[in-house]
Amino acid sequence: MLIAMAGLPGTGKSALATALAEALGAVVLSKDTVRAALFPPPVLDYSRAQDDLCMEALFKAAAYILKTFPRQIVILDARTFLRSYQVRELLALGEALGKHPRLIECVCAEAVARERLEKDLADGRHPARNRTFALYCELKAAAEPILVPHLVLDTGELSLEECARRGLAYLGSTG
Numbered sequence: 001m002l003i004a005m006a007g008l009p010g011t012g013k014s015a016l017a018t019a020l021a022e023a024l025g026a027v028v029l030s031k032d033t034v035r036a037a038l039f040p041p042p043v044l045d046y047s048r049a050q051d052d053l054c055m056e057a058l059f060k061a062a063a064y065i066l067k068t069f070p071r072q073i074v075i076l077d078a079r080t081f082l083r084s085y086q087v088r089e090l091l092a093l094g095e096a097l098g099k100h101p102r103l104i105e106c107v108c109a110e111a112v113a114r115e116r117l118e119k120d121l122a123d124g125r126h127p128a129r130n131r132t133f134a135l136y137c138e139l140k141a142a143a144e145p146i147l148v149p150h151l152v153l154d155t156g157e158l159s160l161e162e163c164a165r166r167g168l169a170y171l172g173s174t175g
Helices: 013-024 031-038 048-068 084-097 110-123 133-142 160-173
Strands: 002-006 027-030 074-077 102-107 151-154
Touching: 002 013, 002 084, 013 027, 013 074, 013 102, 013 160, 027 031, 027 048, 031 048, 048 074, 048 084, 102 160, 110 133, 151 160
Parallel strands: 002 074, 002 102, 027 074, 102 151
Antiparallel strands: none
């Protein structure tokens, strides 16, 4: 199974990916972790070119894992998947693997996302140093609706446990 976490920065994608991975015995492939490993300072620039290289690496790793370990579940904690080209690339990966990717979109109120982003930045807990409220606003302005069937979870209104429960139910219902 191939699962992709969608949503703006600070909406809870990584936290939910981790919770789902624990429940499913899945592996999480994180773009931010890959980027930090491939592009240490001083060559880290958070450019779209670096994001594209990281996504290529993640997609190749996901393909390798799913071909080599066909029962393994892979969760992509990667892009927002809020641009149509990002969803098309994900669907192409799924088609190449003979798997239909499941998308789970995390949303929350803007104030909740802002608070999470500012706290993570102050604590230095997230590997992406560009993960700011300004980035959130920039990505939100360019976001497009996801036009394929997917689950939407409001991580500001629901507890992480409830989001995980609903995510597991959705994944179980999609075969």
